[in-house]
Amino acid sequence: MKYVVLVPDGCADEPFDGFDGRTPLQVAEMPHLRAMAARSEVGRAAVIPEGLPPGSDVGNLSILGYDPAEFHTGRAPIEAAAMGVELAADEVAYRCNLVTLDADGMMVDFAAGHPSSEQSHPIVAALDAALGGGRDGVRFYPGVEYRHLVVVPRDWADAACTPPHDLTGRPAVWPLGPAAGKLRALMDASRPIVAHAAAAVGSSATQIWLWGQGRRPHLPRFADRFGVEGRLTSAVDLVRGLGVLAGIEVLDVPGATAGFDNDYGAQRNACLASLTDRDFFLLHVEATDEAGHQQDAAAKVASLEAWDREIVGPLLEALPAHGAFRVLLLPDHATPLHLGTHTSDPVPYLLFDSEVDGPGGDYTEAGVAGCPPVPAHTLMARMTAGASHIV
Ligand SMILES: [Zn+2]
Structure with a gap:
């Protein structure tokens, strides 16, 4: 089994006047994501526990399966890890x-x-x-x-x-x-x-x-906790630092940037290459969050469409060659265009299993509005349930 986590940073949003009250996830052309969602479990994940700041450090800790209420100590020590400072x-x-x-x-x-x-x-x-x-x-x-x-x-x-x-x-x-x-x-x-x-x-x-x-946070090794070894790609220090602290190998992918010029295909190829000898991969792209901060609606939609065209579609085509696989897709927090900053609200998540059809759903904010939020840090354990080499 292969396990792939996809993180479009800050992609969740709120109804936007410039889109007649729709959100970027509703406006973007994402045929591959929609097809995957139709066979997935789609719901609402609480990425930012109450009382913690809605930052990428907290949200990505949740996504990696560590309850921020237990493991988050601050953002600077995570950046220190990314910089190699002990x-x-x-x-x-x-x-x-x-x-x-x-x-x-x-x-x-x-x-x-x-x-x-x-x-x-x-x-x-x-x-x-x-x-x-x-x-x-x-x-x-x-x-x-x-x-x-x-x-x-x-x-x-x-x-x-x-x-x-x-x-x-x-x-x-x-x-x-x-x-x-x-x-x-x-x-x-x-x-x-x-x-x-x-x-x-x-x-x-x-x-x-x-x-x-x-202080330095003490994260149990990801492989010990979830039974899979893996790698990640991200241009953002906070995500890279979490990889260092969790014992997930952090790749340097040429062309991966925190801006709109990010090379999505290079990150996808790094993911596929890594899956030949490791079972877990996390792919994080910052562009959707940056578009939210700049309140650039067109850039946010363009980034989502690049996700679909360059990552989701090609991955769904290539992954079956590696055998059975699961995909978890969610942002680390919302960055609504009309606010230009992060919020703590729960975000849509999607959990796909190539072997078992889920109930299916609509991967948009409105599509999950009626779902009770689940703590986001519980999703990793569910995705990796039954992982082959629990140590
Ligand atoms: Zn973020």
């Missing part, structure tokens, strides 16, 4: 954005004008030289563009931090809680260092912003 038991990782605040403390840009990594890495190096390098247990790690990481002692964890993208155009909301003083001191101390280093590379960054903290 966290000790007494350490905490924070996301460290380079941001632009004006003189009145207004968050002008949570991404500091999107510096290139070539611009931002010298800034992070200057921060580590002046404020990190292991002094007081603080270490800075350069990431991509404006997105970096800082590792601090565990007693810095207890704070409520506001994501900087929630503050755009508003006064900064500084951390609250027992560790707030230490965090505020580090952010304040970053200002002269960032100012100096940013001027040298022509960046508009003014300081660092700390958020998304957590």
Whole structure:
């Protein structure tokens, strides 16, 4: 048996005025998906447990079969895993954005004008030289563009931090809680260092912003939990980091990007090649989520149609050569076009078994509106039930 999980990030939506009240899943031409849904179990999955933020870290943890209420510790430690940064038991990782605040403390840009990594890495190096390098247990790690990481002692964890993208155009909301003083001191101390280093590379960054903290999560190995070894492809750090933490091999597929230029066919071919010697594969594409954030309705529909044409159709044709197979398809959360951000609402899921016809359904938000939501993390165990080599 082969097991394939398909994740169109943020594809679920709400009725959209530009589509006369329909959703992208209703508007997109997806003949292969519709045919598969007609033979599947189609329902509604609660990907974001109550009380947790509707992020891709939480949603993809659910999809991989780990209850976020039990296993989620924060987004930064997942990004740390993707970056190859090891966290000790007494350490905490924070996301460290380079941001632009004006003189009145207004968050002008949570991404500091999107510096290139070539611009931002010298800034992070200057921060580590002046404020990190292991002094007081603080270490800075350069990431991509404006997105970096800082590792601090565990007693810095207890704070409520506001994501900087929630503050755009508003006064900064500084951390609250027992560790707030230490965090505020580090952010304040970053200002002269960032100012100096940013001027040298022509960046508009003014300081660092700390958020998304957590300890290293302990995920039981995916293969131990579900009895199948596998690989995944994704251009997104959070999904790749979950693969590292769960012991799922993370592939680098040339052409796989987080944008609208993603090479769907390259990811599909990587999936089919991987299934020759591993039974499990997860294929994640970011473009639908990005279209939601940009409120680009046409791009969201085009991305769904690319899914159908380049991935679902060819997979359904090629998979029977590998024997029996199951497919689980669902997004990690909804990213409604009219909101331009994530919501916590349950999303449509589809579970297909090449050997057993399901009741069939309509893979749209309206098609599953009457279904009671099931916890999304329970779907992986159901898909892999009876997997061959439980260890
Ligand atoms: Zn997502």
